[in-house]
Amino acid sequence: MTNIFSKPLLFLSSLALLACTPNQIISAQDQFITNLKAHCGKAYAGKLVSQDAADADMASENMTMYVDCTDGGLRIPFTVGDNRSRTWIFTKTETGLRLKHQHNHKDGTADAVSMYGGDTADIGTATRQEFPVDDFSKELFLKEGLDVSVTNVWAVEITPKIYAYELRRENRFFRVEFDLSKEIPTPPKPW
Numbered sequence: 601m602t603n604i605f606s607k608p609l610l611f612l613s614s615l616a617l618l619a620c621t622p623n624q625i626i627s628a629q630d631q632f633i634t635n636l637k638a639h640c641g642k643a644y645a646g647k648l649v650s651q652d653a654a655d656a657d658m659a660s661e662n663m664t665m666y667v668d669c670t671d672g673g674l675r676i677p678f679t680v681g682d683n684r685s686r687t688w689i690f691t692k693t694e695t696g697l698r699l700k701h702q703h704n705h706k707d708g709t710a711d712a713v714s715m716y717g718g719d720t721a722d723i724g725t726a727t728r729q730e731f732p733v734d735d736f737s738k739e740l741f742l743k744e745g746l747d748v749s750v751t752n753v754w755a756v757e758i759t760p761k762i763y764a765y766e767l768r769r770e771n772r773f774f775r776v777e778f779d780l781s782k783e784i785p786t787p788p789k790p791w
Contacts, residue, residue, distance in 0.1 A: 629692075629696060629723065632726050635726060640668075641786070644784060646779070647663060655774055662680075663680055664678075665678050665778050673690050673691035685704050688701060688702075695719070697729055698718070701716050702714055713741075716736070717737060719731060727758055728756070728758075729755065731756075737749075737752070738750045751770060758780075761779070
């Protein structure tokens with residue numbers, strides 16, 4: 601009978617995997633949040649960099665983001681022209697990170713399509729995390745007639761130079777990038 605102790609290399613490899621995997625998850629995702637938090641209280645200008653025809657009306661709009669850090673997570677209001685209805689919300693979960701999209705009307709009430717998003721499915725990296733659509737969002741999209749959105753995957757990148765937000769699904773790609781080297785005045789609340 602062969603046991604794991606009779607194969608030292610296999611035993612050591614198994615120990616290494618057991619020891620490293622949780623730390624890698626924590627360190628990559630914690631570093632990602634730390635990278636975002638380095639911009640708390642700051643605002644930046646951005647631009648659409650994707651070429652999808654569905655976003656042609658946004659291409660000429662001014663885009664801004666503001667990093668609002670709270671005890672419960674990070675909120676990043678995203679403004680397109682005069683439209684201040686969008687906020688990206690990042691929180692930690694027991695198994696990773698969560699990205700939600702809050703959409704409000706001008707009077708502050710919640711839009712029918714709000715709080716959709718997803719949780720990370722893997723460790724990602726300190727500079728990029730991906731968020732596949734979650735079950736709550738799939739149900740919301742189907743209820744609201746947005747069937748094409750049930751395969752959405754959102755991604756966020758943060759490097760010393762850019763913050764990028766993207767949406768991908770079949771026949772759809774949206775990406776906006778913000779220049780982190782040039783801070784702009786903080787937008788007025790509420791967002």
